[in-house]
Amino acid sequence: MLAHEYIRNALLAGTFVALACGVIGWFVVLRGQVFAGDALSHVAFPGALAAAAAGIDQRVGLFTATVALAAGIGVMGRGALAARAGRAAAIDQADDTAIGIVFMFILGLGVFFLTRFSLSSGGASGIQAAHTLFGSIFGLAAGEARLAAAIGLAVVLLTLGMGRPLLFSSVAPDVASARGVPTRLLGIAFLALLGVIAAEATQAVGALLLLGLLAVPAAAAHRVARNPFAGIALAGLIAVAAMWGGLALAYAVPSLPPSSAIVALSVVIFYASTILA
Amino acid sequence: MPAEVSNPHLGWNIARDVSELTEYHFMVNALVAGSIVAVMAGLVGWMMVLRREAFAGHTLSMMAFPGASGAALAGIPAAWGYFAMCAGGALAIARLSGGKRGAWSEQSAGIAAVQATALAAGFLFVSLYGGVLGDLESLLFGNILGVSDGAVLLLAVVAMVAVAVLAALGRRLLFASVDPDAAAARGLRVGLLSGAFLLMLGVAVAATSQITGVLLVFALLVGPPATAQVITARPSLSLALTVVLGLLVVWIGLGIAYFSVYPAGFFIATVSAVIYALARTLVWLLGRQRLPGPERRPDAAQPSGVVA
Numbered sequence: 001m002l003a004h005e006y007i008r009n010a011l012l013a014g015t016f017v018a019l020a021c022g023v024i025g026w027f028v029v030l031r032g033q034v035f036a037g038d039a040l041s042h043v044a045f046p047g048a049l050a051a052a053a054a055g056i057d058q059r060v061g062l063f064t065a066t067v068a069l070a071a072g073i074g075v076m077g078r079g080a081l082a083a084r085a086g087r088a089a090a091i092d093q094a095d096d097t098a099i100g101i102v103f104m105f106i107l108g109l110g111v112f113f114l115t116r117f118s119l120s121s122g123g124a125s126g127i128q129a130a131h132t133l134f135g136s137i138f139g140l141a142a143g144e145a146r147l148a149a150a151i152g153l154a155v156v157l158l159t160l161g162m163g164r165p166l167l168f169s170s171v172a173p174d175v176a177s178a179r180g181v182p183t184r185l186l187g188i189a190f191l192a193l194l195g196v197i198a199a200e201a202t203q204a205v206g207a208l209l210l211l212g213l214l215a216v217p218a219a220a221a222h223r224v225a226r227n228p229f230a231g232i233a234l235a236g237l238i239a240v241a242a243m244w245g246g247l248a249l250a251y252a253v254p255s256l257p258p259s260s261a262i263v264a265l266s267v268v269i270f271y272a273s274t275i276l277a
Numbered sequence: 278m279p280a281e282v283s284n285p286h287l288g289w290n291i292a293r294d295v296s297e298l299t300e301y302h303f304m305v306n307a308l309v310a311g312s313i314v315a316v317m318a319g320l321v322g323w324m325m326v327l328r329r330e331a332f333a334g335h336t337l338s339m340m341a342f343p344g345a346s347g348a349a350l351a352g353i354p355a356a357w358g359y360f361a362m363c364a365g366g367a368l369a370i371a372r373l374s375g376g377k378r379g380a381w382s383e384q385s386a387g388i389a390a391v392q393a394t395a396l397a398a399g400f401l402f403v404s405l406y407g408g409v410l411g412d413l414e415s416l417l418f419g420n421i422l423g424v425s426d427g428a429v430l431l432l433a434v435v436a437m438v439a440v441a442v443l444a445a446l447g448r449r450l451l452f453a454s455v456d457p458d459a460a461a462a463r464g465l466r467v468g469l470l471s472g473a474f475l476l477m478l479g480v481a482v483a484a485t486s487q488i489t490g491v492l493l494v495f496a497l498l499v500g501p502p503a504t505a506q507v508i509t510a511r512p513s514l515s516l517a518l519t520v521v522l523g524l525l526v527v528w529i530g531l532g533i534a535y536f537s538v539y540p541a542g543f544f545i546a547t548v549s550a551v552i553y554a555l556a557r558t559l560v561w562l563l564g565r566q567r568l569p570g571p572e573r574r575p576d577a578a579q580p581s582g583v584v585a
Contacts, residue, residue: 034385035332038392097503100331101553104495108546111492115539212393219386257404263397270390 001251009145010137010258014243016152018213018262020197022239024159025218026232028194031170034215035096036073036191039103040198041210043069046110047199053117062202065106066195072102074188136206137247137258151200156236158193166190167228212263213239220266220273242266294536304535306424307488310432311531314488315497315523317436320443321481322498323519324474326506328454332385333370333475334498336392337482340366341491343399350406359486363479366391371472428487435484439477450474451512488527493542496530497523500549504556522552 001007028037047065048058140148159166169176169183177183201210217238225231246262253261299305325334340362348358373387443450453460453467461467485494501522505515530545537544 029386032385034389035335038332038335038389096329096331097326097499100335100495100499101503101550103335104493104499104546105550107492108496108543108550111490111540111543111546115543211389212397215386215389216393219383219390222383222386255404257400260397260401260404263393264401267390267394267397 001248005142006138006140007247007251009140009142010247011244013140013145013148013152014137014247014262015240016149016156017197017201018152018239018243019236020152020155020159021201021210021213022217022221022236023156023232024194024197025214025239026221026235027159027163027166027170027190029215029218029222030167031190033191033194034211035099036070037194037198037214038211039073039099040066040069040191040195041202041214043103043106043110044199044202046106046113048202049110049113049117053113059199062199063196066199067192068195069102069106070191070195071188073099074184074191138250148200151196155193155197155200159190160232162186162189163232206259212259212266213242216263216266216270217242220270223273224276238266238269242269295532303424304531306426306429307531307541308528310424310429311488311527312524313429313432313436314485315501315527316520317439318481318485318494318497319501319519319523320440320516321478323502323505323516324443324450324454325478326499326502327451328471328474330475330478331495331499332388334478334482335495336370336388336395337363337366337475337479338486338491338494339392340395340479341483341486343395343402346399346402346406350402356483360480360483362395363483364476366395367475367479368472371468371475424487432484432487435480439480439484442473442477446470446473488541489545490540490542493546496542496546496549497526500546500553501526504553507553507556507560526552 002011025037028034043065044062047061047063049061050065051058051061054061165176165181166186168179169181169186173183198210198214201213218235220238221231221235225234242262242265245265247258249261249265250256250258299308322334325331341359344359344362345355346358347362348355351358369391370388373391449460449465450470452463453465453470457467482494482498485497489496502515502519504522505518508518509515526545526549529548531541533544534541
């Protein structure tokens with residue numbers, strides 16, 4: 001299996017993207033921002049389409065769209081409003097209305113760009129859309145795989161670097177901001193980091209399947225491990241295991257798409273953890 | 278979009294433009310279906326925004342994917358597969374999130390697991406099916422040209438049932454949404470109520486996607502209710518406002534789409550987002566003391582006699 005170059009590329013990119021998704025996903029679940037992560041993964045699609053319509057590199061569009069939405073949520077959300085009113089910047093369930101509106105608007109733009117793109121380029125748009133929506137981890141070139149691995153590793157390091165204050169401000173936002181932790185800034189930085197990994201993972205597992213790596217392993221880890229450090233390690237481990245297992249499965253069964261296999265494994269682990277816990 | 282039907286162009290004579298809109302049967306059907314959906318989506322969406330279940334609503338709209346591809350694999354109509362998957366997804370979410378509003382993060386993680394499962398299954402169905410899913414594009418982006426008389430009738434029946442159930446459960450649902458603990462203490466079956474609401478949400482999402490496309494159901498499900506809840510805190514007034522705004526959004530969106538090559542969903546989503554942004558800006562400009570947004574609603578709604 002390892003003799004094939006596309007498998008080696010997929011393993012290299014997949015391992016680090018999955019590790020980053022697992023680690024940052026643990027904080028996403030802790031902070032109740034799963035919907036934000038989901039929205040970020042979906043706006044990657046209009047971003048890529050807009051870039052295609054404008055004729056520039058797809059990744060520019062991907063990263064711009066996700067980081068812009070992350071900033072939008074950070075600025076418009078309830079946490080930001082509370083901070084402006086002089087209170088602690090806690091992320092709240094009420095954010096989901098703001099997320100829903102921004103998300104819907106950006107998807108509307110995606111539909112616009114898709115139509116525009118297909119009017120100008122004939123049939124290629126459908127392939128482009130499918131490529132963005134579902135990812136093509138087996139189609140990564142060596143350079144793309146190295147870039148994905150580097151971004152994944154950077155996100156892991158940055159997340160762990162701000163792990164302590166982030167944990168503090170997620171669990172007890174009032175106390176943290178009283179102690180002088182910049183909770184609002186941390187929240188926005190965290191969302192931007194989430195946007196970066198959402199854009200990168202979109203290329204690996206696809207926009208529609210990102211949740212399977214971001215939220216599901218982390219949710220399983222939260223059910224099993226109470227200790228934060230054990231939880232973060234476990235979330236990363238489950239995500240990487242699902243990635244490896246999924247890739248091997250997809251290699252063994254050619255009719256099985258790799259994205260489906262990866263997500264299916266991570267969901268199986270999640271259901272097993274709910275039975276265990 | 279309807280370029281093959283005639284050569285529509287927007288003139289300065291508004292009366293003529295409007296009469297041109299209603300000249301074609303498919304356009305009348307689209308407008309009627311859009312209006313039915315706007316009313317139902319507005320009412321169900323109002324409750325969804327109040328209950329902060331937008332993520333659940335979004336997940337249910339994603340059920341279209343395994344629904345349609347599974348139906349293609351089994352050889353049954355796509356709409357059946359969609360409605361069946363929506364109902365199944367609603368039950369799974371109700372089961373996994375425990376029905377209570379306990380831990381928010383636990384609940385949304387459960388919803389995420391349901392969505393991931395559904396999408397992985399959908400993608401598997403597509404690759405097993407092997408062929409090209411012809412309906413996928415109209416499913417994703419909506420197809421206002423294809424609304425048949427039968428579809429209008431079906432939507433009307435579904436909407437009437439959904440609105441009737443909502444009216445019957447309304448008071449108890451509002452109570453259980455605003456203060457689940459007190460509602461449970463009063464003997465309301467909160468878990469059962471939220472399960473029933475999720476089922477209704479699934480039906481509303483499936484119906485809305487016929488007009489806006491799966492990707493843009495929030496244009497009718499979140500936009501008008503969120504706008505109404507920004508403007509007023511009184512439940513009855515904001516419900517009425519939701520319906521009015523929903524109808525406006527659909528009519529303006531479909532009207533513009535008729536004269537354009539772009540899908541209706543894009544215009545409906547844009548109008549909906551613009552109305553929300555306008556409302557928030559206005560409220561902010563007027564310098565009201567309360568926080569704009571739905572988070573303050575429950576406290577304001579509470580004293581006006583919400584009793585089981």
